[in-house]
Amino acid sequence: MPPKPAPAAAAPSSAVQTLWKAYNEQTSDRLKFIDAFLVFLMFSGIVQFAYCVLITTFPYNAFLSGFGSTVGQFVLTASLRSQVNPENKNEFKEVSPERAFADFALGSIVLHFFVFNFLG
Amino acid sequence: MPTAFPLPSDLSPATVTNTASLLRIVALSLISGAAIASRLFAVINFESIIHEFDPWFNYRATRVLAAKGFYEFWNWFDPTAWYPLGRVVGGTVYPGLMATSGVIYNFLHALNLPVDIRNICVMLAPGFSALTAWATYMFTKEMKDESAGLLAAAFIGIVPGYISRSVAGSYDNEAIAIFLLMFTFYCWIKALKLGSALFGTLAAVFYFYMVAAWGGYVFITNMIPLHGLVLILMGRFTSRLYVAYSSWYVIGTLSSMQVPFVGFQPVSTSEHMAALGVFGLLQIVAFVQLVRSHVSSKQFQDLLFVVLVTAGLFGFAAFVGLTYKGAIAPWTGRFYSLWDTGYAKKHIPIIASVSEHQPTAWPSFFMDLQFLIFLFPAGVILCFHQLRDEHVFVIIYAVMASYFAGVMVRLMLTLTPVVCVASAVAFSTLLDTYVDAAEPDDAVAPADSATPPESGATAKKPKKAAPAAPSTGSALSDLVAAAVPNKKKGIYGLDTRFAIIVNAVGMLAFFVFHCTWATASAYSSPSVVLASQNADGSQHIIDDFREAYYWLRQNTPETAVVMSWWDYGYQIAGMADRPTLVDNNTWNNTHIATVGKAMSSSEEVAYPILRKHDVDYVLVIFGGLLGYSGDDINKFLWMVRIAQGVWPEEIQEPNYFTPQGEYRVDEHASPAMKNSLMYKMSYYRFSELFGGGPSTDRVRNQQVPKVGPTLDYLDEAYTTENWIVRIYQVRSEDLLGRDLKSANAFAKGKKRKRSKPVSRRRPIL
Numbered sequence: 029m030p031p032k033p034a035p036a037a038a039a040p041s042s043a044v045q046t047l048w049k050a051y052n053e054q055t056s057d058r059l060k061f062i063d064a065f066l067v068f069l070m071f072s073g074i075v076q077f078a079y080c081v082l083i084t085t086f087p088y089n090a091f092l093s094g095f096g097s098t099v100g101q102f103v104l105t106a107s108l109r110s111q112v113n114p115e116n117k118n119e120f121k122e123v124s125p126e127r128a129f130a131d132f133a134l135g136s137i138v139l140h141f142f143v144f145n146f147l148g
Numbered sequence: 149m150p151t152a153f154p155l156p157s158d159l160s161p162a163t164v165t166n167t168a169s170l171l172r173i174v175a176l177s178l179i180s181g182a183a184i185a186s187r188l189f190a191v192i193n194f195e196s197i198i199h200e201f202d203p204w205f206n207y208r209a210t211r212v213l214a215a216k217g218f219y220e221f222w223n224w225f226d227p228t229a230w231y232p233l234g235r236v237v238g239g240t241v242y243p244g245l246m247a248t249s250g251v252i253y254n255f256l257h258a259l260n261l262p263v264d265i266r267n268i269c270v271m272l273a274p275g276f277s278a279l280t281a282w283a284t285y286m287f288t289k290e291m292k293d294e295s296a297g298l299l300a301a302a303f304i305g306i307v308p309g310y311i312s313r314s315v316a317g318s319y320d321n322e323a324i325a326i327f328l329l330m331f332t333f334y335c336w337i338k339a340l341k342l343g344s345a346l347f348g349t350l351a352a353v354f355y356f357y358m359v360a361a362w363g364g365y366v367f368i369t370n371m372i373p374l375h376g377l378v379l380i381l382m383g384r385f386t387s388r389l390y391v392a393y394s395s396w397y398v399i400g401t402l403s404s405m406q407v408p409f410v411g412f413q414p415v416s417t418s419e420h421m422a423a424l425g426v427f428g429l430l431q432i433v434a435f436v437q438l439v440r441s442h443v444s445s446k447q448f449q450d451l452l453f454v455v456l457v458t459a460g461l462f463g464f465a466a467f468v469g470l471t472y473k474g475a476i477a478p479w480t481g482r483f484y485s486l487w488d489t490g491y492a493k494k495h496i497p498i499i500a501s502v503s504e505h506q507p508t509a510w511p512s513f514f515m516d517l518q519f520l521i522f523l524f525p526a527g528v529i530l531c532f533h534q535l536r537d538e539h540v541f542v543i544i545y546a547v548m549a550s551y552f553a554g555v556m557v558r559l560m561l562t563l564t565p566v567v568c569v570a571s572a573v574a575f576s577t578l579l580d581t582y583v584d585a586a587e588p589d590d591a592v593a594p595a596d597s598a599t600p601p602e603s604g605a606t607a608k609k610p611k612k613a614a615p616a617a618p619s620t621g622s623a624l625s626d627l628v629a630a631a632v633p634n635k636k637k638g639i640y641g642l643d644t645r646f647a648i649i650v651n652a653v654g655m656l657a658f659f660v661f662h663c664t665w666a667t668a669s670a671y672s673s674p675s676v677v678l679a680s681q682n683a684d685g686s687q688h689i690i691d692d693f694r695e696a697y698y699w700l701r702q703n704t705p706e707t708a709v710v711m712s713w714w715d716y717g718y719q720i721a722g723m724a725d726r727p728t729l730v731d732n733n734t735w736n737n738t739h740i741a742t743v744g745k746a747m748s749s750s751e752e753v754a755y756p757i758l759r760k761h762d763v764d765y766v767l768v769i770f771g772g773l774l775g776y777s778g779d780d781i782n783k784f785l786w787m788v789r790i791a792q793g794v795w796p797e798e799i800q801e802p803n804y805f806t807p808q809g810e811y812r813v814d815e816h817a818s819p820a821m822k823n824s825l826m827y828k829m830s831y832y833r834f835s836e837l838f839g840g841g842p843s844t845d846r847v848r849n850q851q852v853p854k855v856g857p858t859l860d861y862l863d864e865a866y867t868t869e870n871w872i873v874r875i876y877q878v879r880s881e882d883l884l885g886r887d888l889k890s891a892n893a894f895a896k897g898k899k900r901k902r903s904k905p906v907s908r909r910r911p912i913l
Contacts, residue, residue, distance in 0.1 A: 046443060047439060047442055047443050050442040050443060051442050054442060088412060089405075089412075092402075092405065092412070092415065093402065096398065096401070096402040099398055100398035100399065100402065103394035103395065103397075103398055103431070104345060104394070104395060104398070106390070106394070106434065107345050107348075107390065107391040107394055107395060108345075110387040110390060110391060110434070111343065111345075111387075111391065113387075115441060116387050119343060119386055119387050119388055120342075120343045120387070120388065122342050122344070123342060123343055123344055127344075127346075128345070130346075131344055131345035131346040131349070132345060134345075134346060134349060135345045135346070135348070135349045135395050135399065138349050138352070138353065138399055139398065139399050139402065142356075142399065142402045142403045142406060143402065145406055146402065146405060146406060
C-alpha cells in the first residue's frame with residue numbers, strides 16, 4: 029500500500045513530506061532493510077496481479093501460489109518487522125528478536141512448501 | 149489472615165508446584181482413560197464393528213488406502229457407486245480421516261504389530277477423544293488456569309454430546325475433527341497472546357489438517373476472522389493480532405487449497421470471503437498504525453476514519469460486484485438453511501430429509517450436556533468479567549455455536565466443546581471461591597469454626613489455585629459486596645463451604661451417572677446390529693442387515709446392481725460389495741430422484757426405469773413385523789418429495805395421503821400408495837404370516853389388508869429372519885414378448901378378458 033494517507037490532511041504534500049522525514053529519522057537501518065524487502069515483495073505482487081487481470085489467469089493454481097508466495101512472504105516479513113521493532117517491545121514480551129527470526133524462517137519454509145506443492 | 153481450616157505451613161513452594169504438576173499429569177491420564185473406556189460400550193455390548201452409514205464408506209476407502217497405497221487411493225475411481233455414473237473418490241472426499249488411519253496402520257506394521265485395519269478404524273475415535281480432552285485442557289488453561297483446564301478435559305471426555313459422534317466404531321470425520329478444532333483454536337489463542345508467528349503457523353498447519361478432515365472447517369474459517377474483526381472494532385488492535393492472524397491466514401488458505409475437494413473455494417466462495425476481508429482490513433489497520441507511529445498528529449483520527457470507511461466500502465462493493473459477475477460463488481443451499489430453517493424443506497428436500505439436519509429439540513440439550521447447559525451461561529458471564537482477548541473468543545464462539553446447535557442437531561457437536569470450556573471456568577471459579585481457606589480479615593469467626601485462625605497467618609497461599617483465586621474468585625462475591633457495603637468480601641466459616649462443595653460434587657457425580665447411562669443406552673448402538681431384550685432381560689441381537697448383505701454377497705453375481713434408498717448405499721457397497729445406484733454421498737439429486745420415482749410409482753412405470761438402470765435386485769427395509777421404526781415406509785414421503793422435485797407432473801405428494809390427509813397403510817390407504825412399488829415390496833405376503841388373523845404393522849399400528857399386494861415384475865428373492873430387509877429380484881423380459889403382467893396372469897391360469905377391447909383400437913371420440 030503506497031503511502032497516500034494525505035487527502036484528509038490540511039496540507040497534503042507537507043504531511044507526506046513530514047511522514048517521509050520522520051520515517052527516515054526514526055527508523056533503524058535494520059528495519060529499513062526489511063522495508064526494502066517489503067517494497068520489493070509488494071511490487072512483485074502488483075506485477076503478478078496485473079498479469080492475472082490483464083493477460084490471463086490460466087494456470088490459476090500457479091498464479092495463486094505465486095501470488096500467495098509474495099503475499100505470504102510479505103505478511104511474514106511484516107510480522108518479523110513488528111516483532112523486532114523496539115517500539116513494540118512491551119507488546120511482544122515473550123518474543124525476542126532471535127525467536128522472531130526463527131518463527132519467520134519456519135513460517136516461510138512451511139509457506140513455501142505449500143507454494144511449491146501447489147505450483148503444479 | 150484468618151483461615152477457615154488449617155493449612156500446612158511447612159511446605160516449600162517447589163514441593164507444591166511439583167506435586168501439583170504430578171497430580172495434573174495423573175488426572176489427565178485418568179481422564180484420557182475414562183474418555184476411551186466410556187466409548188467402548190459399543191464394542192463390549194456388540195462387537196468391534198463399523199457403525200451406521202457414512203463410516204462404512206470411510207472404512208471401505210481406508211481399506212483401499214491400506215491395501216494399495218496413497219496414490220492409488222488418490223486416483224481411485226469407483227465404478228460401482230452411482231451406477232452407471234461412477235464416482236471419483238479421490239477428488240470428492242475429505243481424505244484426512246483415511247490418511248490418519250493409513251499412517252497409524254503403516255506405523256504399527258512397521259513395528260511388526262499386525263493390527264487389522266478394521267480395529268484401527270474402530271478404535272480411532274476413542275483414541276482421538278483422549279487427544280481432544282488434552283487439547284481442551286490446553287485451551288481452557290489459556291482461559292483461566294490449570295484446574296479449570298482439568299475440569300474442561302473431564303467434561304469433554306465423557307459428555308454425551310461428543311460421545312454421540314465418537315464411540316468406538318463411529319468411524320466418521322467428526323472423530324478426529326473435534327480434536328483438530330480445539331487444537332487449532334488453542335494455537336490461535338496462543339498465537340494471539342504471544343504474538344508468535346510460530347503458533348500462527350501451527351494453527352495454519354492444524355487448520356490444514358482440519359480442512360483435509362471435515363467440511364466443518366468452515367466454522368474455523370469464520371470464527372477466527374470474526375474474533376479478529378471484533379477485536380479491531382473493540383479498539384484492541386495490536387501487532388500481536390496482526391502477526392497471529394496474518395501468519396494463520398496466508399499459510400492456512402494456501403494449504404487448504406491443496407485438498408482437491410476444496411480446490412479454489414477459499415478464493416472463490418462467499419463462505420471464505422470474511423477471512424479474506426478481515427485479512428485486508430488488518431493490513432490497512434497495521435499500515436495506518438505504522439504511519440501513526442511516525443506522524444504524531446491530531447488529524448490522524450479523521451485520517452484513520454476516512455481510510456477505513458473508504459476501504460470498507462470498496463471492499464464490500466468489490467465483493468458484491470464479483471458475486472454478481474459470478475467470480476465469487478454465492479452462498480450454497482446448505483449455508484442458507486442455517487439462517488432460514490424452512491429453506492431446505494422448500495428448496496432442497498434431500499438436505500431436509502436427513503434426520504441430523506433437523507432443528508434441535510430442547511430436551512436433547514439436556515440429554516447431551518446435562519448440568520453443563522446450566523453452567524454454560526455462568527461461564528460466559530465470567531468471561532465478560534475479565535474480557536481479555538481470549539475471553540472475547542469464547543464469548544463469540546458460545547454465541548455462534550449456540551445458534552447453530554439450535555438450528556441443526558448435528559451442530560450440537562460444535563457447541564459441546566465451548567460448553568465444556570465455559571462450564572469448567574464457571575465450576576472452577578465456584579470451587580476456587582469456596583475451597584479457598586482465606587477468610588476476610590474483619591471476620592468475626594463463627595462460633596462453630598474450630599479453626600485457630602492466627603496460627604499460619606503469614607501469607608500462606610492455599611495449595612491449589614494459588615494465583616487465580618484472588619482475581620477470579622471475586623465474581624460471585626461481588627454481588628454480596630454490592631449488597632452489603634463496607635464489608636470485605638469472602639466466605640465465612642466451614643458450614644457454607646461445606647454446603648456448597650457437597651452440592652457441587654453431587655452435581656458432578658450425577659453428571660457422571662448421566663453420561664454413563666446416556667452412552668450405554670443411547671449412543672452405543674451400531675445401528676447395523678440391533679439389540680432387544682428377551683423376556684428374562686438378556687440381550688437379543690437382531691442381525692438382519694448383515695444377514696441380507698451377506699446373502700447378496702454370497703448368492704448374486706459380482707456385477708449385480710442393487711437398488712435401494714440412498715441411506716443404504718454405503719452399507720451395500722461396504723458389506724455386500726455390489727454396485728449401487730445411489731448412496732450417502734448424495735451428490736446427484738436427479739439420480740436419487742430417479743430411485744425415488746421408481747419406488748413411488750406403480751410397477752408398470754417402475755419396471756422400465758429399473759431395466760434402464762440394469763437393476764437386478766431391489767432392497768427395501770421393512771420394520772412392520774418387529775416395530776423397527778426407521779424403515780423405508782416411514783422414509784417413503786421423502787422419496788416422494790424428492791421425486792416430485794424433479795417430476796412434478798408424475799409424482800404428487802398429496803396422492804399418497806388419504807382424502808382426510810392421513811398417512812395410512814391399511815385398507816384406507818390411497819390408490820397411489822397401494823400401487824407404489826415401495827408399498828408392494830414392503831407388504832408382499834405380509835398377511836400370510838398371520839395365517840388369516842389380523843395382520844398388524846407394528847410400526848404404524850395399523851392393520852394391513854388381508855389380501856396383500858401382488859407383484860408381477862419382481863420376484864421375492866430373500867427376506868431376513870425378522871423381515872427387516874427384503875430383497876427382490878427384477879424379472880427379465882418375457883421370452884414370448886408379452887408384458888409381464890399378462891404373462892403372470894397366464895401362468896396362473898387366468899383367462900384374458902376378451903370383452904375388453906385393446907385401447908389403441910378404440911375410436912377417438
